[in-house]
Amino acid sequence: MIAASPGEEISLRAICDAVGVKMPTLYHFFGSKQGLLEAVIERGFDLYLSVKSAHESTGDPIQDMRDGWDAHVAFGLANPGFYTLMYGKVRPGYSPAPQSRPSEILLELARRADAQGRLVVPPEQAAAHILVTNIGVTLRQIVLAQTDRTLSDAVRDGAIAAITGTAAAPGTGRADIHRVLEHVAAHPDTLGLEETAMLSAWLRRLAAADDAVGQ
Incomplete structure (x- = not known):
């Protein structure tokens, strides 16, 4: 249902009817609608990480960041329903626990690049810089319902240049x-x-x- 109607509200009644259970059964397993959505978000991150793990490391952390950026955008465009739940539903002070998994992978790449002397900012700032720009570019393309590879490549290369000190x-x-x-x-x-x-x-x-x- 989420895949068929990205960004739309999904009725719990419709879900129960489709699965063939009563509302109390859904609440028994998930506690609430939010609990169900969080399970779906976790499934989305499972799918996302399975796609990323299919790409072998180049051995170069900066190049792996570039490749990871492209894989992130491609996943979002191919799965807008999942992606808008994973990164587009914003509540102050709330961050779904599964979000930390790809963030940790990115931070590890940043730490490896830092150990090689290739960063001009702390690895935590570098990882955050890459992640927030990556999410922004992906959400923009989802909102506009069109791919913009030129924009994605330009923002990606600009973000990499900023954290490696090659932007001047x-x-x-x-x-x-x-x-x-x-x-x-x-x-x-x-x-x-x-x-x-x-x-x-x-x-x-x-x-x-x-x-x-x-x-």
């Missing part, structure tokens, strides 16, 4: 350093692991020195 205009010392650092870290096979680690360490020292001069 070319010629800005700090941004140029981080662009090289990001490229080196994303292509470790070009120079080899030892050389990549050495160059990355030098670039981080240059970035830190540039920050000190700026202060």
Whole structure:
């Protein structure tokens, strides 16, 4: 019913009639309509994570963030009924427990990127930045009922640039350093692991020195 009418209110009576049970039976298992919806939300996250787990890691946390962004948008567009329940029903102070599962995956990627010296913000802020922009882009496309890959790619790349420090205009010392650092870290096979680690360490020292001069 949710899939057939995304965003529409679903009647408990209609659900009971479709399943062939009485209202007390539904309340026995789920407690309330909200309890039933939370079970559906959890099912939605199960489906979402099964799609994400089908994608193998590239070994590069930043590239995995890009791929995860695209998988997130694709799931939302393919399952607008589930998605609007998962991320579109907003109540102050309320966050469905299953929302934490994909958030933890994203945070782990951010921590790996941070350990490689590729973030200019704390990993918690980086993960939040990616998640909120990803949700916003997906909901906009659902609201407009049309795919906008150009917008999604632009916002994705802008969010990645913001957390990796590559968003400033070319010629800005700090941004140029981080662009090289990001490229080196994303292509470790070009120079080899030892050389990549050495160059990355030098670039981080240059970035830190540039920050000190700026202060």
